[in-house]
Amino acid sequence: MSIEIRQVHTKQERKAFIKFAWKVYRDDRQLKENWVPPVISDYMKTLDTEAFPLYEHAELAMFTAWKDGSMAGTIAAIANRRHNEVHGDRVGFWGFFECLNDQGVADALFAAAADWLKGKGLDTMRGPVSPSMNDQCGMLTKGYDSPPVFLMLYNPPYYNDLVQKAGHHVGQELLAWYIDQKIIDIARLRKISAHVMKREGLSIRIIDMKNFEREIELVRDIYNSAWEKNWGFVPMTDKEFDFMAKSLKPIANPHYIYFVEDSNGRTIGFSLSLPDINQALRHVNGNPFTPWGFVKFLWYRRNISLVRTIVMGVLPEYRNKGIDSILNTHIADYGGQHGLFASEMSWVLKSNEAMSKLAKVIGGKPYKEYVIYEKQIA
Template sequence: MSIEVRQVKSKKERKQFITFAWKIYRGDAELNKYWVPPVIADYMKTLDVEAFPLYEHADLALFTAWKDGVMAGTIAAIANRRHNEIHQDRVGFWGFFECVNDQDVADALFDAASGWLKTKGLTAMRGPVSPSMNDQCGMLVRGYDSSPVFLMLYNPPYYNELALRSGHHIGQELLAWYIDQKIIDIDRLRRIALHVMKREGLSVRILNMKDFDNEIEKVRDIYNKAWEQNWGFVPMTRKEFDFLAKSLKPLANPHYIYFVEDSNKRTIGFSLSLPDINQALKHVNGNPFSPFGLVKYLWYSRKISMVRTITMGVLPEYRNKGIDSILNTQIADYGGKHGVFASEMSWILKSNEAMSKLAKVIGGKPYKEYVIYEKAIA
C-alpha cells in the first residue's frame, strides 16, 4: 500500500481539498447527524492567497494524501510572520485537517506540514488553527452529541488519537459554554447592570447599521486592546477586520451587537453575538447560494433558536468593573423577547479563570471542549 502526498496548486485542486470532508462525514451516520458542511465558497476564499488578507503577512501550503490512488486526507500549513514577530517565537500552524482513520496517512500529512514549515525556519507546529487564531481553531475532544455553532468546528473522535500518536501534545484547552437563558435570574442581572451603569456613568446602545464602517472600527480598536495579553493573540489588521466584517454583515442583527459608552460617549466595551446560522447551513450541503440551497437556508433560518457570543471586549481601565453584566443583560433580554433562550460563549481558554467565572455567574455550563496541539519540528 503506497501513500503519496501532493501539494495543492490549482483552483480545482483547492475545491477538491475542501470537499474531501464529505467523504469523512457523509459516510458515518453518527458523524453526519451532527456535522455542518462548510460553505464551499467561503472556504475557497479563505484558502485563496490572492483574496484572503491574512496572507499579506502569512504563507500557506495545502497538502492532500492519497492511498493507493484514492484521496485519504488533507492538511494546511501556515507560516504566520505577524504571529512570530509579536510573540517572538518560531511557531508554525496546521489546520483544515481531515483524514481517514489511518495512522500512516495522518503521519504523512503531519510530516508534509512540518517539513514545509521547517523550510520557513520554524521550530514548532501548533494546531488545528484554520488558518489563524482569529478564525476557526481547536480539535473537539468533548461534546460530540450536538452540532457545532457558527464558526466552530466538529471532528471525529479518532482525530485526537491520530494527533497524539503522531507525537503531538496538548498545548491549550478551549471551552464552549452553553447558557440556558430560561434559568438566568434576569432580574438580579438587571439590578447589577443598572448599578454598574449608574456607578460608572455608562450607557449602552445597539450597533448603528447606517454607520457600519465606523462602528466596526470601534470594535476592532477595543478588540485588539482587550485581548492583546491573551495566549496566541495576534491583533487583526484593518484589512483583515474589514474583510471579516463585510462577510458577517449580512448576518448581523444589531440587537445582538452592543456598545457600552462612558459619559463622554467614548466606547469602552462591546459584545458581538450572531445567530447560529449553522442550524440553517446544516441543510444546504455547503451551497447556500444555489437557488435550491437559498430556499432551504431561508426556510430553516426562521427557526434559529440560539446565538453565539463570539467575543466581548472592555478597555483595560474598565476591567473587573462589571461591564459584562450590562452586555449579558442586553443579550438575555432581547433573546427572551424573541424566543431565543439559548446561547454559546465560545471559545474561551480553559485557563482563563475570569471568563469562566463570568460564564458561571450567568448560568453557563462548559459543554464542549477543544484542544490545540503542539509539537516540535525535528
C-alpha cells in the same frame, strides 16, 4: 500500500481539498447528523492566497494524501509572520485537517506540513488553526452529541488519537459554554447591570448599521487593545478586520452587537454575538447560494434558537468593574423576548478563570471542549 502526498496548486485542486471532508462524515450516522458542511465558497476564499488578507503577512501550503488511488486526507500549513513578530517565537500552524482513520495517512500529512514549516525556519507546529487564531481553531474532544455553532469546528473522536500518536501534545484547552436563557434570573441581572451603569456613569447602545464602517473601527480598536495580552492573540490588520466584518454583516442582528459608552460618549466595551446560522447551513450541504440551497437556508433560518457570543472586549482601565454584566444582561434580555432561549459563549481558554466565573454566574455549563495541539519540529 504506499501513501503519496501532493501539494495543492490549482483552483480545481483547492475545491477537491475542501470537498474531501464529505468522504469522512458521510458513512458515520452520528457524525453525519451533527457535522455541518462548510460553505464551499467561503472556504475557497479563505484558502485563496490572492484574496484573503491574512496572506499579506502569512504563507499557506495545502497538502492532500492519496492511498490506493483515492484521496485519504488533507492538511494545510501556515507560516504567520505577524504571529512570530508579536510573540517572539518561531511557531507555525496546521489546519483544515481531515483524514480517514489511518495513522499512516495522518503521519504522512503531519510530516509534509512539518517539513514545509521547517523550511520556513520554524521550530514548532500548532493546531488545528484554520488558518489563524482569529478564525476557526481547536479540535473537539468533548461534545460530539450536538452540532457545532457558527464558526466552530467539529471532528470525529479518532482525530485526537491520530494527532497524539503523531507526537503532538496538548498546548491549550478551550471551552464552549452553553447558557440556557430560560433559567437565567434576568431580574437579578437587570439590577446588577443598572447598578454598574449608574456607578460608572455608563450607557449602552446597539450597533448603528447605517454607519457600519465607523462602528467597525470602534470594534477593531477595542478588540486589539482588550485582547493584546491573551495567549496566541495577534492584532488584526485593518484589511483583515474589514474583510471579516463585511463577510459577517449579512447575518448580523444589530440587537446582538452592543457598545458600552462612558459619560463622554467614548466607547469602552463591546460584545459581538451572531445568530447560529449553522442551524440552517446544516441543511444546504455547503451550497447556500444555489437557488434551492438559498430557499432551504431561508426556510430553516426562521427557527434559529441560539446565538453565539463570539467576543467581548473591555478597555483595560474598565476591567473587573462589571461591564460584562451589562452586556450579558442585554443579550439575554433581547434573546428571551424574541425566541432565542440559548446562547453559546465560545471559545474561552480553560485557564481563563475570570471568564469561566462569568459564565457560571449567568448559568453557563461547559458542554464542549477543544484542544490546540503542539509539537516541536526542529
